[in-house]
Amino acid sequence: MLAPVYGADVGPETSKRARRAPRTSTRRVVLDLIRTRAPISRVQLAEITGLTPAAITHAVRSLLDEGLVEESGLREPTGGKPRVMLTISARARCAVGVQLGADWIVVVLTDARGAVVGRIRVRGARQDDPADVITVVAGHVDTLLRATAIGSEQLIGVGLAVPGTIDREAGAIREARTLPRWSGFPVRDALSQALGVPVAMDNDATAAAVGEHWSGRTAGAVAHCTLYMGAGIGAGFILAGAVHRGAGGNPGPLGRLHLHRAGRDAGPSLEDLAAPHTVAHRAQLLMDEGRASAIELTEEGDPFRDFGMVAAAAVHGDTLALELVEESAHYLADAVVTLAHLLDIDSLALAGPSFSTAGSIYVAVLEQRLHADGFLTVGVTLAAHVADAAAVGAAALVFHEEPVVVGPVSAL
Structure with a gap:
């Protein structure tokens, strides 16, 4: 389309x-x-x-x-x-994409065709001071430019993908459960000042959806959804070939969706049921109760590395790990089937670091649930750049979108 x-x-x-x-x-x-x-x-x-x-x-x-x-x-x-x-003209202009998350920070350099020229992936922001993280990210960008011999005249700008709900005009994260210290921090302008180039910002799920569109993989879709799972869970949409951002620029915060009620209370959210930290926590509890498993959890209880261990064990057929990953996938499917009914989607891609290992299991469960609910033609695939989808999509934002507020014009 x-x-x-x-x-x-x-x-x-x-x-x-x-x-x-x-x-x-x-x-x-x-x-x-x-x-x-x-x-x-x-x-x-x-x-x-x-x-x-x-x-x-x-x-x-x-x-x-x-x-x-x-x-x-x-x-x-x-x-x-x-x-x-x-x-x-592929190399005449290049863009940087930054994927900011509690699990991982990814910095990519892409050419105008969307090909990744260079990539750096490091530990996520978590409890680090935002200003310190910006300094580190700026250093990684400089490293990539030097390593790839890309000159400042070729760099058209930087795209920034962040979790949670955002204030597009202010260039700030309003709220991110996974990065609580970043609420209200002017992350877009801080990164623009640190690098001296324009910065376009969006939430990670929307950026990942833009990346899929930029790659041409959604060309035949009328209503495409990219389900993004990093530390949290969100969805980005390409409807009739255009990026859908809703009235306030924050569509698809699936992680906040409450699917099950407990009396008068809303009950747990989707992230409480299906996100990586929940899967890792349940693995620890069940193993402490005596469930046999080959899962090797970290001594420090790192939820994202532990989820990676669970995902790896699931792919290798560990019974407990497979049970936990499939349970997570079915909770996600509850939300996706609801989205499919609301938007009548015909294309679904899974993106984000949390799908990088056991993504095939999630694809199988989601496809089965969608088909069982009558969405027989909806194709479910892994994104072109699964773990780095938001970073690649953020770089595409620079070419695809006019930034709401840009940095120094002289940098162009």
Whole structure:
């Protein structure tokens, strides 16, 4: 499904930001088509989108001037004058994606086609001071740029994917159960100042969904959902080819969903039932009660490493580990089936570090539950970059979206 074309008549009182929206959307559609269908001509772009030749010419000229697109040298035979073909200029522009989580921090460098040029993965933020974490992340970005010999003139910006609910205008995390010290911290502006480049920010699930869209894997989907599980659980949506952010920019906080009531109380949330820390905790309790298992938990009780141990044991057929992972998957399926009914999704991808080991088990359970509920055509897959999906998607944000607030313009 192609990204839709947005256009509207605007009056004299419309803000400058609103007046830019149609042009920005046209540019985004054209860039997406060139990226996924290259080599492609201007005439083909006009035929596919329904845009006027003048609109296509304007958008293509902008992309050529920015170095994102180049004329490939190929010519499309038409019987008359050959048509110049367009393609993405992969290394002319690069972007950095940062995946901030309590479990892991991932920094990737991608080219304009979405290929990962370099990657650094380190222990998550957890209880560390936010300002200190920003300094460390900035150092990792500098390391990647030096290691890959990417110059500052090639770096178009940085994308930042964060957990929890966010304030897009302020560039801050409103609330993240997994990173409580970050609430209200101006993380976007702090990272922009540390790096001296523009920073675009979104929640991790939405960023992961954008990454799937950027990779072209959702091209045939009308309603796509990316289920993201890192330390917490969320969902990102691509509906009719466009990123869905809802009214406040925070769709899909599945981890907060209460599926089971206990009397008048709401009962446990989905994260309380299915998140990695819960699976690890249940493994410890059951093994303390005498359940036999090959699971090797850490002495310090690290919930994320312990979950990795449970997932690894499950893949190798350990009875207790498989029971715990499948239980987690069925709780997730309760939420996903509800989403499927509400949004009539036709595509589901699983993304996030917590799916990196036992993702195939989750895929099998979710697919079985969806099919049992009548969603026979919904394909369930692992994301293109499972563990690093939010980081790769955050880098795609830089190319795909106009940042709400950017850093120093001179950095471009």
